[in-house]
Amino acid sequence: MHAEIIKDVTPNSTYYETIQFLKDQGALDETNEDLDVNGTLTRGDYAQLVAKAMDYMDRTYPNPKLKDVKTTDPQYPYIAAWAYHSAVTGYTDKTFWTNAPVLRSEMAILLVKGFNMKLREPLNGAISDVSRNAYAYPYITTLSFIALQLIILTTQMNMYSLDMVYYF
Numbered sequence: 001m002h003a004e005i006i007k008d009v010t011p012n013s014t015y016y017e018t019i020q021f022l023k024d025q026g027a028l029d030e031t032n033e034d035l036d037v038n039g040t041l042t043r044g045d046y047a048q049l050v051a052k053a054m055d056y057m058d059r060t061y062p063n064p065k066l067k068d069v070k071t072t073d074p075q076y077p078y079i080a081a082w083a084y085h086s087a088v089t090g091y092t093d094k095t096f097w098t099n100a101p102v103l104r105s106e107m108a109i110l111l112v113k114g115f116n117m118k119l120r121e122p123l124n125g126a127i128s129d130v131s132r133n134a135y136a137y138p139y140i141t142t143l144s145f146i147a148l149q150l151i152i153l154t155t156q157m158n159m160y161s162l163d164m165v166y167y168f
Contacts, residue, residue, distance in 0.1 A: 027053040044075035044098035046107065047082050050114050056081035064089070066096045073098065086113065105136035112139040120145035 009019050022028045027049045051057060057077065064083030069076055069090075075098055082088040088110060090096045102110075112119070120142045127144060130137050 022049065022053065025053045026055070040101045042099050043096065043102045043106065044073075044079065046102040046110065047088065047098075048075050048078040050110060051078035051081045054085075054114055056085060066090045066094055068095045069098060082110070082114065088113070105130075105134070105140065108139040108143050109136055112142050117142055117146070 009016055013019075019028065061077070061080040061084040063071060064080050066079065066083075069079055073079075079088070079096055079098070083090070088096075111117075119138045127137070127140055130140055134140075
């Protein structure tokens with residue numbers, strides 16, 4: 001990434017390497033002049049980032065027929081791609097709420113579905129602040145399982161192994 005293009009991300013920024021990775025993966029483009037890295041990430045923004053990172057934008061997808069997403073909306077192609085790949089279907093009332101902040105629970109659901117991860121139980125018991133009856137529970141526990149596995153692996157090997165393949 002060219003630091004001069006992204007006004008609020010300098011090489012000294014906490015997020016610089018992550019933003020560089022997203023840029024290298026094609027999830028960000030040169031039009032992102034101000035990422036507002038400390039701002040609110042919307043559901044539409046999140047759909048766009050992950051759809052690009054997953055390389056879903058290789059073709060046109062069918063209209064998911066969400067009431068509040070017009071085919072002329074800038075994030076429509078990304079939302080349509082996600083719907084096609086069953087990562088997101090919108091709310092039960094057939095809306096997507098593109099400009100609403102994405103919640104952590106929604107991020108968990110979209111990551112697990114988007115990357116086709118196998119649902120897992122947490123290694124260290126239940127998540128204390130998430131009910132087992134919550135819709136997002138299996139997705140949150142899956143991310144918890146993967147994170148803990150990576151921590152254990154890193155600790156056992158006493159290294160991170162940047163190029164190691166981890167199968168989910």
